[in-house]
Amino acid sequence: MDSHENIKTISIPVLGMTCAGCAVSVESMIGAQEGVKQAAVNYATQKVSVTYDQEATKPENFQKAVQSVGYDLILDTEKGDELQEEVQAGAYNSLKKRTIISGILALPVVMIGMFFMDMPYANYMMMVLTAPIVFYFGKSFFINAYKQAQHSKANMDTLVALSTGIAFLFSLFNTFFPEFWHHRGLHPHVYYEAAAVVIVFIMLGKLLEERAKSNTSSAIKKLIGLQPKTVLLITDQGEKEISIADVKRGDQILVRSGEKIAVDGKVYEGSSYVDESMITGEPVAILKREADKVFAGTINQKGSFRFIAEKVGSETMLAQIIKLVQEAQGSKAPVQKLVDKIAGIFVPIVMLIAVVTLGVWLLLGGENAFSQGMLAMVTVLVIACPCALGLATPTAIMVGIGRGAENGILIKDADALESGYKVDAIVLDKTGTITEGKPEVTELIWVEGPAAALALYKQIFLAMEQNSEHPLAAAIVDELKKQSITAALITNFESLTGKGVSADYDSQLYWAGSHKLLSGQTISSELEQRAQSLQAKAQTVIYFFDESRVLAVAAIADKIKQASKSAVAALQKQGITVYMLTGDNQQTAAAVAGEVGIDRFQAEVLPSDKADFIKQLQSEGKVVAMIGDGINDSQALAQANLSIAMGRGSDIAIDVAKITLMSSDLEQVPKALLLSKKTVQTIRQNLFWAFIYNLIGIPIAAGLLYPFNGFLLNPMIAGAAMALSSVSVVSNSLRLKFASLIS
Incomplete structure (x- = not known):
């Protein structure tokens, strides 16, 4: 077998990705596997496209690789998308519950920490309420951070786990051993509220982000749903219902009235009007006769016909549309990539600053070097927590979407x-x-004559159009019914394929149809002039006439x-x-x-x-x-x-x-x-507010001012600054509600 034939490209659903940094991790882990030529993760569709040598490796190896860093793959080729949807829905609901419960637990912790810190057993109450928030509801941060660390990687989960974990453990030590600090002339502060609020805010940010990027795969499912599950195969023994998957090129298929056409082919017997709006976009159904082509997903109307299958499976035009939609959707990246790129640099820098801060204090801090160094390190990690960063994009998106909805713009x-x-x-x-997308009568012009005669002509015209299968007939019926016309009792109705219809009323023969039907009938110069003028405007003209003259001209068009x-x-x-x-x-x-x-x-x-x-x-x-x-x-x-x-x-x-x-x-x-422009401006402003506190606060938290004026930032103030950055981000996003949308 030629080596080129061993190369295969597959698309696999990925579970557990929460940021573009995650996508990079998955790409690098799969890309490092032997035999893999290329791995490309699309964060928007939560899938990875892998090109690999089938003899050198297999998908199970990709799964083991990504599982080692905290993610997973769905290898079921038939139900992969469905399983991914189920898992994502379950994960979203679980995150929602954890966020709500954590928020309820965090509220009393914040109240005690800010206003009632001197009440009896305050520290113990905060400890009991904070522990489940950090280590149970927020355990995913610690698990993911550990798995990333095993492969010398770090992401936002790493920073969240470090800051909240150290803040909690530091507070725990101060709760049980306050004397350690008292002997050194320092007050044993606890930072339970900082740890609890950080977890809640980050989970809220993730929840908002998940809401903003939901419903990515339902379009493809609906397109696939256009195909019928079964078809009527014509065999020597008669008609036989078979699965669409069993249809082969050359099969003879029967399509009855109202049914969807299963595959692409060519009509060989019968005729009918087929709604091809899914292909052409045009509202008027197309007459299909012998040798005409038909396409999968289009809808047969009133007649029935037989056709020979020419393109099946992935060859059909509908299948090609599905494929092209998938490819085009998969080529896009969300705005969140900017935030994740910044976070990818931000996280290791903050960790390095925290370690350097402790080291500098140990070297130069003097008598209380360790205690003050620990305080400074915790303060750096707390003030640098990327809570506002996590909220910067989704809050602006959610407010922007709401603002759009108020104006009839669904984003x-x-x-x-x-x-x-x-x-x-x-x-x-x-x-x-x-x-408008719907054919309507733009003009209905009648010959001059007695009112009673015109009333009868209208009744006959309505009766004929009601019996017609032509798609444009409905427009004329609607127009005449608006005038409260009732249908006459006609006889000998006949459909003249491709031309129009005819019928008898009181031994008089009438026709309605295109110009092809006119053969010597008298038409007044005024009617003829109007008909030509309407045709020049690309409107369809229907003539209604008897054996001697044209009685009416109806112009039909899709109105602008x-x-x-x-x-x-x-x-x-x-x-x-x-x-x-x-x-x-x-x-x-x-x-x-x-x-x-x-x-x-x-x-x-x-x-x-x-x-x-x-x-x-x-x-x-x-x-x-x-x-x-x-x-x-x-x-x-x-x-x-x-x-x-x-x-x-x-x-x-x-x-x-x-x-x-x-x-x-x-x-x-x-x-x-x-609205798009103003929302993007808001996101950029949010990112500024998310970082300005860090740019100012981190150096101060590390003790930059201490040599000059003895000031060392309290972690409590750091926690407040972190919360303030989040409030700034949310407040700035809310300004979008009042933004003018008139340029």
């Missing part, structure tokens, strides 16, 4: 907020985004939303280039683009074409936002730097998109981009 995660303010190109889908033109103008005013992509024909696309003021557009594009167009813009250095509403937009939405879905669009589009406009109003897009 899914931090990535949207990181990308939004950088956008300089926006790609709009036409149907359902610029337009009221706010579309002003929204496009507002985006262009911000310096953003606006593009329109649609699966519709060139004439319709040009008419819509011209009406809303878009100069750059492409027509008759497929889902992969949309994604490729966005890739092209990105290769030119543009930061691209995609706005769409259909399943056909899902891979383009996933490919874009920022994806925005219409709230009335498909579940898949909404699920893939990072931002959803709940009102489907394009004027919300400029607001969403401004």
